[in-house]
Amino acid sequence: xxxxxxxxxxxxxxxxxxxxxxxxxxxxxxxxxxxxxxxxxxxxxxxxxxxxxxxxxxxxxxxxxxxxxxxxxxxxxxxxxxxxxxxxxxxxxxxxxxxxxxxxxxxxxxxxxxxxxxxxxxxxxxxxxxxxxxxxxxxxxxxxxxxxxxxxxxxxxxxxxxxxxxxxxxxxxxxxxxxxxxxxxxxxxxxxxxxxxxxxxxxxxxxxxxxxxxxxxxxxxxxxxxxxxxxxxxxxxxxxxxxxxxxxxxxxxxxxxxxxxxxxxxxxxxxxxxxxxxxxxxxxxxxxxxxxxxxxxxxxxxxxxxxxxxxxxxxxxxxxxxxxxxxxxxxxxxxxxxxxxxxxxxxxxxxxxxxxxxxxxxxxxxxxxxxxxxxxxxxxxxxxxxxxxxxxxxxxxxxxxxxx
Amino acid sequence: xxxxxxxxxxxxxxxxxxxxxxxxxxxxxxxxxxxxxxxxxxxxxxxxxxxxxxxxxxxxxxxxxxxxxxxxxxxxxxxxxxxxxxxxxxxxxxxxxxxxxxxxxxxxxxxxxxxxxxxxxxxxxxxxxxxxxxxxxxxxxxxxxxxxxxxxxxxxxxxxxxxxxxxxxxxxxxxxxxxxxxxxxxxxxxxxxxxxxxxxxxxxxxxxxxxxxxxxxxxxxxxxxxxxxxxxxxxxxxxxxxxxxxxxxxxxxxxxxxxxxxxxxxxxxxxxxxxxxxxxxxxxxxxxxxxxxxxxxxxxxxxxxxxxxxxxxxxxxxxxxxxxxxxxxxxxxxxxxxxxxxxxxxxxxxxxxxxxxxxxxxxxxxxxxxxxxxxxxxxxxxxxxxxxxxxxxxxxxxxxxxxx
Numbered sequence: 001x002x003x004x005x006x007x008x009x010x011x012x013x014x015x016x017x018x019x020x021x022x023x024x025x026x027x028x029x030x031x032x033x034x035x036x037x038x039x040x041x042x043x044x045x046x047x048x049x050x051x052x053x054x055x056x057x058x059x060x061x062x063x064x065x066x067x068x069x070x071x072x073x074x075x076x077x078x079x080x081x082x083x084x085x086x087x088x089x090x091x092x093x094x095x096x097x098x099x100x101x102x103x104x105x106x107x108x109x110x111x112x113x114x115x116x117x118x119x120x121x122x123x124x125x126x127x128x129x130x131x132x133x134x135x136x137x138x139x140x141x142x143x144x145x146x147x148x149x150x151x152x153x154x155x156x157x158x159x160x161x162x163x164x165x166x167x168x169x170x171x172x173x174x175x176x177x178x179x180x181x182x183x184x185x186x187x188x189x190x191x192x193x194x195x196x197x198x199x200x201x202x203x204x205x206x207x208x209x210x211x212x213x214x215x216x217x218x219x220x221x222x223x224x225x226x227x228x229x230x231x232x233x234x235x236x237x238x239x240x241x242x243x244x245x246x247x248x249x250x251x252x253x254x255x256x257x258x259x260x261x262x263x264x265x266x267x268x269x270x271x272x273x274x275x276x277x278x279x280x281x282x283x284x285x286x287x288x289x290x291x292x293x294x295x296x297x298x299x300x301x302x303x304x305x306x307x308x309x310x311x312x313x314x315x316x317x318x319x320x321x322x323x324x325x326x327x328x329x330x331x332x333x334x335x336x337x338x339x340x341x342x343x344x345x346x347x348x349x350x351x352x353x354x355x356x357x358x359x360x361x362x363x364x365x366x367x368x369x370x371x372x373x374x375x376x377x378x379x380x381x382x383x384x385x386x387x388x389x390x391x392x393x394x395x396x397x398x399x400x401x402x403x404x
Numbered sequence: 405x406x407x408x409x410x411x412x413x414x415x416x417x418x419x420x421x422x423x424x425x426x427x428x429x430x431x432x433x434x435x436x437x438x439x440x441x442x443x444x445x446x447x448x449x450x451x452x453x454x455x456x457x458x459x460x461x462x463x464x465x466x467x468x469x470x471x472x473x474x475x476x477x478x479x480x481x482x483x484x485x486x487x488x489x490x491x492x493x494x495x496x497x498x499x500x501x502x503x504x505x506x507x508x509x510x511x512x513x514x515x516x517x518x519x520x521x522x523x524x525x526x527x528x529x530x531x532x533x534x535x536x537x538x539x540x541x542x543x544x545x546x547x548x549x550x551x552x553x554x555x556x557x558x559x560x561x562x563x564x565x566x567x568x569x570x571x572x573x574x575x576x577x578x579x580x581x582x583x584x585x586x587x588x589x590x591x592x593x594x595x596x597x598x599x600x601x602x603x604x605x606x607x608x609x610x611x612x613x614x615x616x617x618x619x620x621x622x623x624x625x626x627x628x629x630x631x632x633x634x635x636x637x638x639x640x641x642x643x644x645x646x647x648x649x650x651x652x653x654x655x656x657x658x659x660x661x662x663x664x665x666x667x668x669x670x671x672x673x674x675x676x677x678x679x680x681x682x683x684x685x686x687x688x689x690x691x692x693x694x695x696x697x698x699x700x701x702x703x704x705x706x707x708x709x710x711x712x713x714x715x716x717x718x719x720x721x722x723x724x725x726x727x728x729x730x731x732x733x734x735x736x737x738x739x740x741x742x743x744x745x746x747x748x749x750x751x752x753x754x755x756x757x758x759x760x761x762x763x764x765x766x767x768x769x770x771x772x773x774x775x776x777x778x779x780x781x782x783x784x785x786x787x788x789x790x791x792x793x794x795x796x797x798x799x800x801x802x803x804x805x806x807x808x
Contacts, residue, residue: 173770261734277729280764330730332661333657360669360684362577363661367659367661
């Protein structure tokens with residue numbers, strides 16, 4: 001159930017995944033993905049001839065592949081722009097906005113959210129329901145999420161959109177089969193979220209994956225962000241998580257549990273953390289730690305002109321900088337993206353973070369680290385979830401064509 | 405110059421790297437690698453028929469590919485074992501031990517080393533020259549290394565072995581073109597090591613790469629080690645470096661500078677480090693820090709029954725455990741391999757390291773971390789260097805055949 005969007009999604013995968021001899025069917029799958037990707041990455045709608053010359057495939061092959069992609073609703077043809085020169089202008093190819101769409105969903109501590117994203121990456125619908133998810137526990141949150149998913153499915157159907165699949169972001173450690181092992185801030189333990197959601201009428205029959213919210217937020221940022229191909233995306237919510245993107249691919253780790261930056265020891269003899277450790281980053285730079293230190297009720301109420309708030313933000317920024325110096329020394333990433341509640345706070349955190357990075361990153365003089373706010377803010381995880389579904393279709397259009 | 409062995413070496417790469425349509429030449433390259441890999445991974449010499457049935461390629465195709473690989477000295481044929489059953493026993497295929505070999509070289513603070521490894525992975529020759537490399541600076545060390553390389557080339561030639569290439573391990577930050585940006589413990593800065601070595605008679609004309617010693621040591625351990633496909637290999641020398649292997653591939657980072665675990669802040673307000681930071685791991689667990697704390701002249705002289713030594717080792721182990729907890733929380737690796745001078749010390753460090761990992765790794769209860777000594781010890785970096793050359797031949801035999 002969880003396999004399709006967790007695999008490294010790449011147009012090369014039809015052949016690489018086969019890991020055997022090159023057969024005709026895998027050649028076709030490879031070339032379908034190649035054509036689809038070329039259209040997706042073209043700044044303006046390319047003609048079949050342009051696809052042929054860019055990919056090196058013959059015109060006849062390209063035409064046959066395009067016919068299959070058009071019949072499968074992945075590509076659409078658009079009328080050519082009028083041309084002044086000689087010759088008949090050619091029909092252009094675009095990703096089909098009425099083709100398979102994706103459902104991106106998110107469960108967080110104080111809200112549920114979801115969106116419908118079409119094959120071109122456009123957000124067609126977006127719903128957010130603010131409510132503390134802790135009192136009702138996992139069953140209540142999953143029931144409410146299925147309800148939200150059902151409303152989004154109706155909205156998609158109203159647009160004539162079919163769904164290729166759904167992905168769900170959860171702030172916790174998720175196993176490959178969609179079992180949430182631990183979501184500490186939700187209070188969940190061993191919740192079979194994918195199985196429970198897959199059994200609801202709203203999501204039955206739809207390929208469904210469940211993944212860590214920090215990982216999906218990083219994927220969302222990869223798609224929407226400023227073009228960086230390697231970065232660490234830090235989500236500052238009630239907990240602090242990170243998603244690691246290297247060379248355009250999410251770095252998941254052995255179990256998919258990478259990026260637990262919130263539990264990096266910053267001051268090893270510091271205050272105890274609910275994880276069992278001491279002096280973890282969350283104890284200095286988590287939302288609740290900042291508010292407690294500043295004596296403020298909400299992050300919106302923080303006034304940097306007020307000494308208590310300034311001290312709290314400097315301490316949080318310094319702790320973040322120490323943890324990020326460890327991240328950069330270890331992973332050699334040159335961009336750090338601050339998301340979630342950190343994005344609007346960045347102007348007040350930047351000086352302290354950058355000071356620690358300059359002091360503690362071994363390669364600071366050779367390759368300065370860029371620190372920037374996230375592009376998507378709080379929507380990053382559900383956008384990344386939807387994007388993981390769309391990417392899987394882009395990476396293996398043959399599988400989608402076979403399913404229809 | 406540095407490109408060939410730094411690329412992700414995989415038998416799939418001929419097609420994946422082309423990133424374009426599938427052409428005949430890339431199909432042949434892919435299938436050559438497939439056949440070579442099947443022979444390399446077979447527990448006993450397979451026949452052509454066995455290669456055909458394992459790969460799904462036709463017998464005629466396999467025979468043509470094998471003929472090319474035999475002519476190119478990559479495969480050799482061995483007489484079949486006598487068989488009692490009916491039918492003529494088939495000739496078996498092996499990697500050719502007289503095929504292209506690799507030169508693995510290492511520069512470290514207190515020694516130079518090198519080895520010749522043949523296509524089957526067997527070490528044919530090994531030379532180590534102990535001498536402090538700091539007094540003569542980079543020119544002296546590189547001249548001496550070229551001399552050692554020349555002696556190894558003669559030994560290889562005496563065995564009738566040609567060389568596919570050479571790789572050099574350096575304890576520093578290396579750019580992709582083989583420029584050593586900084587090697588702090590050697591005192592090097594901006595030394596064009598690949599260019600200087602490539603201009604010596606001993607190494608002229610040979611494909612040559614220069615890489616970080618911790619990265620190469622991790623590759624060596626990957627090949628020789630206990631079968632773990634994902635691990636962090638920590639080299640404890642004068643400095644402390646780490647190589648990160650995930651799913652069988654080295655994780656290099658944006659510039660190839662990943663794994664600088666020696667400069668993870670352990671106690672952020674601790675003693676100043678030569679990197680400009682404070683309280684870095686090297687200040688607590690580097691060789692010199694351990695000896696200073698124990699009041700011992702050499703690591704061999706450490707007696708765990710002696711209270712001063714015990715205190716020093718516990719402090720070092722605890723600092724290592726805190727840094728490794730950060731590594732595991734961030735990277736989700738389930739095996740940590742201690743190499744270099746840490747390997748023999750592990751029995752005295754284990755309790756302190758494991759205590760910190762249990763306390764501070766968020767997923768310690770879900771997926772315990774395995775801690776083990778390195779298999780290759782001090783030879784890991786030069787073995788990994790040679791192995792990177794051999795892997796490149798395995799991954800793209802067509803390139804080797806074209807070069808001959």
